[in-house]
Amino acid sequence: MYLEISNPMDYHVALYIRLSKEDESEGPSESVTNQKSLLNEFVQQHRLSVYDTYIDDGWSGTSFNRPAFQRMIGDIETKKVNMVITKDLSRLGRDYIMTGHYMERYFPEKRVRYISLLDGIDTGIESTANDITPFRAIMNDMYAKDISKKIKSVKHDKQQKGQFIGGKPVYGYKMHPTEKNKIVIDEAVAPIVRRIFAMALTGMSCRRIAMVLNEEGIPTPATYCGWQRRQKGPYSGLWSSERISDMLKNETYIGNMVQGKSVKISYKSQKCIKQEQSKWIVVENTHEPLVDKETFHKVRQLLNSRKYTRSRKYDFLLKGLIFCHECGYPLAVINRKTTTGEDRLFFVCRTYQRFTKAGVCTCHCIKEQVVTDAVIEKVREICQAYLHPHRLQTIAKETIQTDKKELKQEYAIHAVRNKISNLTNNLDKMYMDRLSGLLTETDFERMYQRMKIERTTLEEKLKELERLKESPISSDTLSKELVQRFLQSAYTSRELLVSLIERIELTETKQIIIKFRFPELEAIS
The missing domain is CATH 3.90.1750.20 (Putative Large Serine Recombinase; Chain B, Domain 2)
Structure with a gap:
């Protein structure tokens, strides 16, 4: 320790002391008392003014989220401290990345002078000891890693012997x-x-x-x-x-x-x-x-x-978008039979569903189709203010001319055929799941009809593409068809809904609140 402080009155010193459980095994030289005595001797010798002493007893050096260390950082931020002194670099920390961050960036940016007594490190002067600081930090990190492996090995051995090593046993x-x-x-x-x-x-x-x-x-x-x-x-x-x-x-x-x-x-x-x-x-x-x-x-x-039965899931258009207005949690969807015996999906509050008798929230029960129709109608009303057929046709023409590769009929035909093939495979798999009992009759019928309709639509589209391949049409005609098809399907497109809507909230009185992603849409609604 041959460090010299030429202007001691300019400094407000923080003495930082850290001791972990692993350090206790190294002997009394690492104790809090020993560190404190060593640091106090240094400040007295150099007539330094100590602002406060910060002690983290029982805290590992691999984490910098220590109470006393964070309190010291707070005092540095408020300019109460401009010098930090530790016994050695490992007391500051054993994570070489974070130690380097504080040594090379944080302390210099905050005009804080750091001194490590036993290592001879002093950021206030030019010294060869400062040059090898990164290597010391790496060695301290390696030591922490080695200690961690040993502790992990000991714990694993105790677990293998059936000894309990957790914080608290299970309930009971x-x-x-x-x-x-x-x-x-x-x-x-x-x-x-x-x-x-x-x-x-x-x-x-x-x-x-x-x-x-x-x-x-x-x-x-x-x-x-x-x-x-x-x-x-x-x-x-x-x-x-x-x-x-x-x-x-x-x-x-x-x-x-x-x-x-x-x-x-x-x-x-x-x-x-x-x-x-x-x-x-x-x-x-x-x-x-x-x-x-x-x-x-x-x-x-x-x-x-x-x-x-517990893991059954349902697909619906507003999935992931609809929440309970009162408790803020996503609404659950359940399947119930109507008086005519038909299956219908209903939204219910998940909090109420799980804790019915606790009075945390209310049911909010409403048909899924009612909410979906109301949301689609609102989106249609808003989009009509922006979607003009003649403007869309101009955009469609530009798309056709600048992106011909994606509109090549061969590519489109190939893509539709793949979709039809995948749907057919899925239908076969569903049928086997039904025979094996993994899928109920109700779920099978609902999913089968939906996928069958989708496949029929694709088959009609394939016929149309093959017809167009034989008799090509002009870009004007194609652009009009594209615009018409978009206007018919846009409002029920999940992609459009997710793009426009941030969340939908259902109140206790069945009021539907739609929160759009764009402020101008909120004004229209």
């Missing part, structure tokens, strides 16, 4: 009061878990079970554990069908330790990604079961038997 269990890495039954909520399995065994759906628990005011696992969410939505504090389903599938309740469902992206990120079930680590008979295996497997069979 708690940490053993004396033995580390072991879980025991939490008698306070164990009856609720057993009751959930009992209700499922009677054939009750996950949604219905969630409704019963919400009606009785039973706290959710998150509420019971005291987890705080940053953003609270309409579902906060309520049981959901997804939560119930996850519990009913969790083998932890039959005494098997299930871990490794998710992994961190890297040692530099806290974000986790879900693992495929084949990569989960499952060790049998590690703790006392809450539910017997026979009950568990019967419940799983019941869940699997309803899998196809």
Whole structure:
């Protein structure tokens, strides 16, 4: 430490100290007390004025989202601090990219002088120690990576042995009061878990079970554990069908330790990604079961038997565009039979559908066709102010002349034939799904009729293209046909709707609110 401060009165110093759990194993030299003593000795020797001391105890150097470090950055932004001192460069951080960012860009731009005592780094003077700073940062990063691998290896070994290494056990269990890495039954909520399995065994759906628990005011696992969410939505504090389903599938309740469902992206990120079930680590008979295996497997069979009905999806023109005005969530679509026995799609509020008895929102039930027709009529009304046939014909002529390749009849005929072939293959596949029971009779009939009509339309179009190939028409005639065809189909084009409309909201009183992407369209509507 041969650093000299020629003008100490010009500086307001931040002493930054960091200690992670990995650093504690290196001995007392890395302790907070030792770092603080070393830094205070330096500032006294050079008669520096300390603005504040910032301590992150128990924080890894691979992340810069540390409370004390961010507080120091805040003081730098408000010009309260213009010098930062650390024991060594690794105290600042072990991510060489972010360390380099602060060293080479942030501190110089903010006129902050950085000093690392043991490394001899001082950005306020020209020094050979400063030149090798990037290599020191890389070495610190490599050290962090090596430590991360060792920790990951140790955790994986414990998981393979059936030891629990998570933060909190699943709902219904708690940490053993004396033995580390072991879980025991939490008698306070164990009856609720057993009751959930009992209700499922009677054939009750996950949604219905969630409704019963919400009606009785039973706290959710998150509420019971005291987890705080940053953003609270309409579902906060309520049981959901997804939560119930996850519990009913969790083998932890039959005494098997299930871990490794998710992994961190890297040692530099806290974000986790879900693992495929084949990569989960499952060790049998590690703790006392809450539910017997026979009950568990019967419940799983019941869940699997309803899998196809729960995953049924419907195609409709306004998909992804329509939302509940009151709660803001996308509207769900359900299929119901009318009094005449015909299938009809209805919009309903997804929040109400999941939490009917909780009073979070209302039904908003309305026929899908009614809303679609109203939206198309509004779009037609607006587009008529802009779409003039003579203007469109001019555009069509220019398109024909400048883009002849796409309008070549051979290309068009080939494309239509491919579409007809794909539709035929899809119809064959649907028929096989119907025979195997994967597709219900109602769904098959609805989808079959729609695709059959589409194929008939394409076949007629193919005949017309083949006729035009034999007797070519003028660009004027073709442009008129193109314009006429566009005006007939434009208003029911999903591409046009998505281009014009940002979102559609349905109110409790069935009022339809259309929010366009362009302000001038809002004025017309």
